[in-house]
Amino acid sequence: MGVLSNLAIIAALDSDRLRIDPRPAPGPEAPFSPYNSSSVDLRLAGDLLVPRRDLSLTFDLRQGNVAETLALVCAPLAMGASGYLLEPGRLVLGRTIEKVALPHGGALAARIEGRSSFARTGLLIHFTAPTIHAGFEGTITFEIMNLGPIPMTLTPGLRLCQLIVETVDGAVMPAPSQFHQQGTPSGLRAAT
Amino acid sequence: MDANGYGWLECEVAPGLFDTERNVRFVVDRDESNDEIDILVDSGLVRERGQVKRGERVPGRFRVCVVKQDGPHAVVLLPVQNVKYGSYVSVLANRLAPN
Numbered sequence: 001m002g003v004l005s006n007l008a009i010i011a012a013l014d015s016d017r018l019r020i021d022p023r024p025a026p027g028p029e030a031p032f033s034p035y036n037s038s039s040v041d042l043r044l045a046g047d048l049l050v051p052r053r054d055l056s057l058t059f060d061l062r063q064g065n066v067a068e069t070l071a072l073v074c075a076p077l078a079m080g081a082s083g084y085l086l087e088p089g090r091l092v093l094g095r096t097i098e099k100v101a102l103p104h105g106g107a108l109a110a111r112i113e114g115r116s117s118f119a120r121t122g123l124l125i126h127f128t129a130p131t132i133h134a135g136f137e138g139t140i141t142f143e144i145m146n147l148g149p150i151p152m153t154l155t156p157g158l159r160l161c162q163l164i165v166e167t168v169d170g171a172v173m174p175a176p177s178q179f180h181q182q183g184t185p186s187g188l189r190a191a192t
Numbered sequence: 193m194d195a196n197g198y199g200w201l202e203c204e205v206a207p208g209l210f211d212t213e214r215n216v217r218f219v220v221d222r223d224e225s226n227d228e229i230d231i232l233v234d235s236g237l238v239r240e241r242g243q244v245k246r247g248e249r250v251p252g253r254f255r256v257c258v259v260k261q262d263g264p265h266a267v268v269l270l271p272v273q274n275v276k277y278g279s280y281v282s283v284l285a286n287r288l289a290p291n
Contacts, residue, residue, distance in 0.1 A: 049209050064229030064276035067208075067215050074209055095210050099234070104197075104257060133279070135257065137271060138234030139212045173259060173269075 004108075004165040006035040017106035018165060019137075021099045039162035042096045042112070042140065046156035048084055049074035049093040083155035086146045088122075094142040094154070100163065101137040107168045109134050112142075112161045122148020125161050132163075134172050193258040194290050200253035201268060202287040205240040214238040216254045221265055221282045229274050229281075237271050253289060261285050 004012060006028045012018035020040070028035035034042075051073050059069055074093060077084065086092060102108050111130040114123065124145040132140065142160060146152055154160075193199040203218040209232060216238060217230040233254050240252035256268040259280065266285040273279045 045210075047210060061275065064220075064227060064274050065217070066275050067230045067232045068206075068217070071207070071209060071215060076209075093209065095212065099212070099236075133273075135269065135271065137237060139210065141210075 002167050003038050004167070005038050006040070009035070009040055009165055012106070012108060012165065017103065017108055018110075019099075019101035019103070020163075021101075022097070024098070034159060036162060039113070039164045041115070041159040041162050042098050042100075044142070044154060044156060044158045044160040045095050045097045045139070046079045047095070048077045048079060048144075048154070050077050051075075051091060051093075079154065079156050081156070083153045085151050086144065086154055087151050088146050088149060091143065091145045092154075094144050094160070095139040096142070096161070097139075097157070099137070099139050100132065102132060102134050103137075104135045104172060106134065107172075108165055109168050110163055110165045112140055112163055114161060115159070118160070121152060122146060123152060134168055193261075193288070197257055198255050199258045199266075199268065199288040199290060200239065201256045201283060202289075203238075203252055203254050204249040205238055205244055205252040205254075206249045207244050207246055208232050208235070211235075214240070214244065214252075214254070216252070217249065218254075219283070219287070220277060221284050222277075227276075229276060231270060231272050231274050233271050256288075258288065261288075 024034040024040050026033050034040050052075055110132040112126055114125045125142045127143055201218055203216040206215040208214045212235055213232045214235050215230055216233050217228055219226045219228050237255040238252055240250050242250035259267040259269055264285050265282055266288055267280055267282050270279050
């Protein structure tokens with residue numbers, strides 16, 4: 001298992017083993033590129049979910065319907081251009097602008113990590129759940145928390161995280177090869 | 193399932209937390225006691241019959257990867273993990289459609 005370099009990430013995008021929509025641009029040869037040497041930055045979308053504190057609910061983690069309870073607890077909030085002020089100790093949920101897909105058969109997985117400068121301010125963008133499994137398709141959810149001493153402003157389009165892409169050793173069940181000749185990355189694209 | 197191994201599993205669809213996702217609720221087939229669980233899935237992987245509104249559920253289907261089918265039972269790989277059962281669950285095969 002190895003981490004993809006920026007050129008390997010671009011090659012994976014070109015061959016459809018990895019999809020990021022909209023595709024990050026410009027490439028690493030240009031200034032202000034979202035590509036780092038072995039990751040690519042993704043951006044914060046303008047919609048946040050702010051957990052309410054006025055409810056007397058309990059998450060029963062034994063149950064399989066946490067998503068339903070979450071919908072009751074989180075209030076949607078659209079950030080304006082001026083952004084959202086995240087107070088110390090507060091948690092909000094956000095998502096990437098980009099939709100990421102790791103098709104079965106692509107033999108890739110990924111994870112998101114924060115960015116070091118943000119980390120020094122006390123900003124967490126995820127905790128305990130950075131992994132994006134092979135087969136995933138969708139935007140990536142951030143668990144954003146301010147652990148620092150002062151408020152910080154989140155704004156739409158902020159390059160909040162870096163996506164690190166890794167190869168997966170071995171076959172994943174179900175392996176696309178068991179599904180006829182169309183189990184190639186391009187064949188999977190046709191199915192979506 | 194289709195030529196790529198995907199099938200569409202019957203579910204009830206509600207809005208997700210974000211506009212880009214849906215909350216799908218479906219029944220797993222486990223030890224004679226069916227259990228209803230939900231996951232948050234990208235909206236591109238969900239087909240709903242009707243308009244999805246807050247506080248309401250409409251019938252629909254979402255895309256799963258079919259691992260194996262054995263008579264009336266099928267094992268599917270979910271697009272995201274469920275907190276209780278993980279990624280691979282058993283469902284009734286008659287709740288799966290090829291497209």
